[in-house]
Amino acid sequence: MTPDARQIVFENVSKFYGEVLGVNKVNFSLEPGITSLVGPNGSGKTTLMNLMTGLIRPSRGAIYVLGLTPQQPIEFFRQVGFCTQFDSFPPGTNGYDFIYWPLRLHGFGGDQAAKLTNEALERAGMAQVARRKVAGYSKGMRQRIRLAQAIAHHPSVLVLDEPLNGLDPMARSESIALFQAIAKQGMHVIISSHILEEVDRISDRVVLMSSGYVVAEGQIREVRREVRDHPMQILVRCSNASRLAAAAFELDHVVEAKILSDGQSVLVRTRDAEQFYLLLNKIVSGGLVEVDAVAPADDDVNSIYQYLIGSDGGQA
Amino acid sequence: MSFQDLVARAQKWSKEQPWRLYGSQVSILVRNEVRRNLFTRRRIGIYLLAFLPVVMVLSHTIYDRHNINAAQIEEDTQVLAEIVQLYYFRLGIFFACMAIFTWLFRGEMVEKTLHYQFLVPVRREVLVVGKYLAGAIVAILFFETAVLACFYFMYMRFGSAGKSYVFDGPGLGQLGSYLLVTALACIGYGAVFLALSLLFKNPIVPGVVIMGWEAAAPVFPAWAQRLSVTFYLKHLCPVNLPLTGPLAIFTIVAEPVSPLIAVLGLLCLTAAILVLSCFLIHRMEISYTTE
Numbered sequence: 390m391t392p393d394a395r396q397i398v399f400e401n402v403s404k405f406y407g408e409v410l411g412v413n414k415v416n417f418s419l420e421p422g423i424t425s426l427v428g429p430n431g432s433g434k435t436t437l438m439n440l441m442t443g444l445i446r447p448s449r450g451a452i453y454v455l456g457l458t459p460q461q462p463i464e465f466f467r468q469v470g471f472c473t474q475f476d477s478f479p480p481g482t483n484g485y486d487f488i489y490w491p492l493r494l495h496g497f498g499g500d501q502a503a504k505l506t507n508e509a510l511e512r513a514g515m516a517q518v519a520r521r522k523v524a525g526y527s528k529g530m531r532q533r534i535r536l537a538q539a540i541a542h543h544p545s546v547l548v549l550d551e552p553l554n555g556l557d558p559m560a561r562s563e564s565i566a567l568f569q570a571i572a573k574q575g576m577h578v579i580i581s582s583h584i585l586e587e588v589d590r591i592s593d594r595v596v597l598m599s600s601g602y603v604v605a606e607g608q609i610r611e612v613r614r615e616v617r618d619h620p621m622q623i624l625v626r627c628s629n630a631s632r633l634a635a636a637a638f639e640l641d642h643v644v645e646a647k648i649l650s651d652g653q654s655v656l657v658r659t660r661d662a663e664q665f666y667l668l669l670n671k672i673v674s675g676g677l678v679e680v681d682a683v684a685p686a687d688d689d690v691n692s693i694y695q696y697l698i699g700s701d702g703g704q705a
Numbered sequence: 706m707s708f709q710d711l712v713a714r715a716q717k718w719s720k721e722q723p724w725r726l727y728g729s730q731v732s733i734l735v736r737n738e739v740r741r742n743l744f745t746r747r748r749i750g751i752y753l754l755a756f757l758p759v760v761m762v763l764s765h766t767i768y769d770r771h772n773i774n775a776a777q778i779e780e781d782t783q784v785l786a787e788i789v790q791l792y793y794f795r796l797g798i799f800f801a802c803m804a805i806f807t808w809l810f811r812g813e814m815v816e817k818t819l820h821y822q823f824l825v826p827v828r829r830e831v832l833v834v835g836k837y838l839a840g841a842i843v844a845i846l847f848f849e850t851a852v853l854a855c856f857y858f859m860y861m862r863f864g865s866a867g868k869s870y871v872f873d874g875p876g877l878g879q880l881g882s883y884l885l886v887t888a889l890a891c892i893g894y895g896a897v898f899l900a901l902s903l904l905f906k907n908p909i910v911p912g913v914v915i916m917g918w919e920a921a922a923p924v925f926p927a928w929a930q931r932l933s934v935t936f937y938l939k940h941l942c943p944v945n946l947p948l949t950g951p952l953a954i955f956t957i958v959a960e961p962v963s964p965l966i967a968v969l970g971l972l973c974l975t976a977a978i979l980v981l982s983c984f985l986i987h988r989m990e991i992s993y994t995t996e
Binding site (some may be wrong): 406439442443444446462463464465466467469470471473475477478479480481490491493494495496501504505525542543571 | 711712713714716717718723726729730733734737741816817818820821823824825826827828829845990991992993
């Protein structure tokens with residue numbers, strides 16, 4: 390099979406550390422955009438990222454990133470930037486050198502590397518402290534200088550292992566904006582994170598992992614629809630909650646319709662959301678109830694995570 | 706110039722002239738590694754290994770400054786030969802190379818910084834060559850300086866007789882041989898320890914085995930002797946050591962070879978070990994938790 394030059398492809402990839410399973414039989418293809426790897430500690434997120442960037446080799450299977458493999462390092466690492474979660478730096482280095490010298494290894498001349506270094510420092514908000522030793526940086530600054538190094542060569546694939554750890558709310562928000570801007574340019578951004586609210590907000594798709602296996606993968610709503618064991622929850626704010634609840638109960642696929650304490654909202658649990666939305670359209674067009682707002686209540690990563698893995702993703 | 710132009714230019718350059726790119730990468734790696742390895746507190750042990758004999762020779766020079774007859778020059782020449790051939794080649798350079806070259810990769814693994822080297826567009830073979838050259842430069846700088854200092858202090862107290870021994874006699878030739886052999890020892894041991902560090906997580910025990918091998922090699926068959934670094938060095942040493950007892954094993958020459966063959970032989974052995982290292986580096990994975 391010819392690897393797609395736009396996709397990140399895992400073909401039946403397994404990784405074992407001796408007898409310990411890292412990941413097993415992973416198959417997926419990722420399109421450009423923001424993809425989040427979600428799973429508890431030890432679920433295989435970091436292993437997957439290390440495999441993707443060639444830091445470890447698969448025991449079985451093949452991995453292609455934009456049609457390239459790490460065995461072609463010059464082409465591969467021009468396309469890939471990886472911000473690992475290892476909080477360690479070459480001894481004695483300062484922020485500027487930490488970015489500048491790897492750029493020189495890319496083949497950029499001194500002036501070009503300096504230009505790109507300054508640009509990356511600006512984007513990561515580290516320009517003011519670039520000449521200070523990294524050893525004197527706070528945890529958040531160390532996180533940001535690693536991010537600056539990962540983006541300095543304008544990679545087409547940016548892999549970020551827990552990139553929001555240690556960042557204050559402002560830096561977190563700036564980093565998210567940066568990831569979104571990169572993704573908008575048609576690049577891949579692969580993020581692993583435990584902060585599911587943020588993952589939910591920024592991701593185009595998720596890869597849910599548990600014990601080394603990919604348990605679900607795709608756009609968040611698609612994944613949610615596939616979790617049929619757990620009826621979807623839909624919250625409706627309307628002028629007549631009891632009438633809506635009564636109408637909903639007449640449908641077979643509705644398993645629960647609960648009027649909330651404000652008296653104007655109904656939480657409906659249904660096995661067929663499409664059918665429920667059709668009913669809602671009918672009720673509204675019939676003028677029986679005026680609907681103020683309709684929103685899915687559990688098609689977020691946290692809910693899917695709990696349904697599939699059976700634990701609270703936020704605690705993972 | 707836009708970023709796309711910069712990238713296009715760098716890509717064009719690396720495609721059209723890959724060897725120039727490799728050369729440039731090696732020079733950057735060497736520069737960074739030398740800076741990181743030469744002036745650091747971690748290298749105090751190596752400074753001691755290299756310069757302890759210098760201090761001893763200097764003390765001897767000061768203590769025996771009035772004993773300056775011609776016979777003493779011969780005796781000091783013998784002492785210098787013992788320092789270089791028994792201490793530096795067998796112990797000082799051996800252990801210093803063990804410290805310097807095993808640290809190049811394994812040390813970065815311990816410090817959890819090796820992934821930075823593996824995430825740049827550099828072939829791993831280039832990484833091996835760059836780091837090896839840096840280690841060799843550091844080791845050679847340490848030990849050439851030390852041998853030079855030993856030589857200078859050993860003969861300086863003899864005044865004009867010493868000067869005559871060095872410039873009109875065999876002294877300068879001996880110095881040249883010592884410097885050549887020191888450099889070859891650093892290069893040879895360096896390659897061995899670099900390969901060991903890529904083969905074993907803890908290269909100390911294999912290092913001790915290598916030390917035993919180097920010491921016992923003279924009693925092995927001729928083909929096996931060629932797999933030791935000291936086999937080649939012995940043929941290049943300018944002064945014969947009249948050792949007796951167990952130490953005599955260090956001076957046995959089972960099969961004499963010409964100096965040129967000895968130099969080429971050691972360079973070939975080094976190149977073969979480096980080629981092996983280039984294969985081994987591809988097996989290396991970043992697994993800091995298992996270190």
